[in-house]
Amino acid sequence: MTRAMVLNEAGRALKLEDIELPAPGAHDIEIQIEACGVCRTDLHIVDGDLEHPELPLVPGHEIVGRIVRKGDAVTGLDAGQRVGVPWLGSTCGKCPYCRRAQENLCDAPVFTGYTRNGGFAEACLADARYVFALPEIADPVALAPLLCAGLIGFRCLRMAQDAKNIGFYGFGAAAHILAQLAVWQDRNVYALTRPGDIEAQDFARDLGAVWSGGSDERPPAELDAAIIFAPVGALVPKALQSVRKGGRVVCGGIHMSDIPSFPYRDLWGERQILSVANLTRQDGEEFFAMAQAAGIQTRTQRYSLKDANTALADLSAGRLQGAAVLVP
Numbered sequence: 001m002t003r004a005m006v007l008n009e010a011g012r013a014l015k016l017e018d019i020e021l022p023a024p025g026a027h028d029i030e031i032q033i034e035a036c037g038v039c040r041t042d043l044h045i046v047d048g049d050l051e052h053p054e055l056p057l058v059p060g061h062e063i064v065g066r067i068v069r070k071g072d073a074v075t076g077l078d079a080g081q082r083v084g085v086p087w088l089g090s091t092c093g094k095c096p097y098c099r100r101a102q103e104n105l106c107d108a109p110v111f112t113g114y115t116r117n118g119g120f121a122e123a124c125l126a127d128a129r130y131v132f133a134l135p136e137i138a139d140p141v142a143l144a145p146l147l148c149a150g151l152i153g154f155r156c157l158r159m160a161q162d163a164k165n166i167g168f169y170g171f172g173a174a175a176h177i178l179a180q181l182a183v184w185q186d187r188n189v190y191a192l193t194r195p196g197d198i199e200a201q202d203f204a205r206d207l208g209a210v211w212s213g214g215s216d217e218r219p220p221a222e223l224d225a226a227i228i229f230a231p232v233g234a235l236v237p238k239a240l241q242s243v244r245k246g247g248r249v250v251c252g253g254i255h256m257s258d259i260p261s262f263p264y265r266d267l268w269g270e271r272q273i274l275s276v277a278n279l280t281r282q283d284g285e286e287f288f289a290m291a292q293a294a295g296i297q298t299r300t301q302r303y304s305l306k307d308a309n310t311a312l313a314d315l316s317a318g319r320l321q322g323a324a325v326l327v328p
Helices: 040-047 140-147 149-159 173-184 198-206 235-242 281-294 305-317
Strands: 002-006 015-019 028-038 063-070 082-085 088-090 123-127 165-169 188-193 211-214 223-228 243-251 272-275 300-304 323-327
Touching (some): 028 082, 140 149, 149 173, 149 223, 165 173, 173 198, 188 198, 198 211, 223 235, 300 305
Parallel strands (some): 165 188, 223 243, 300 323
Antiparallel strands (some): 002 015, 028 123, 028 323, 063 082
């Protein structure tokens, strides 16, 4: 048995329960959880924005922990080793996307904390083929946000290509990690927060942003690319108005409110709108090496496991600077 915060019905608060943890399958590892980040995707699942979760469900997909047991087919990982579990829990390996090295678009994926129990718990199971080895000496709380906010943000940054002037719409867990990476890459970061959120704007400047302001403003320089982390469809036309001809607007969330209509002239000039879906294991290998080289530091707020609902509420209300992390 293990204690876990369980979602029994969308739109309802999580409940602290004792759940049975099955024996690991052939490719599984059992993980004693040290920390689990709280992601906006968790909020979308709990609120019912993402449909058809496997209920009852333990959310959480930014998991850091140590291996307790492993299945017979697991190789390359040892008991006691620290690993990280991301959103992508496993893929089919057979569909056209998997065969084209696009496993993030797999037709039959498993997602941690959505279609398989995740990390809002004291322990969990994970497919060993989709976890990442993590540093033994690092703070597990500091590592947790890298498992999604960092990884998905990194994929967004890659979609922005070689953009020199880059705008981040929404300055939360992902943007505060990506801002550091972008500055390290000698890019100019423009941070656009909720209007009036002076604390977030100051935070962005502290991390090296050359300018920060409200999302209702236009940056003082034309952007080569913009990444939208906030789940607000109305930001897409605003971002288009701020990028140069040939520029890109990258939508980084798994869920976004409807995008309002906008005049074609805002898209004309070979501007592009792209979305980012999930991640690949290759993304993880590249990102963790780059994050270490860049010396990325995460800002976190710790919550006990039983306070997961408070963490979700604080995230929803925009009361966080950085990332919320549950510590069993």
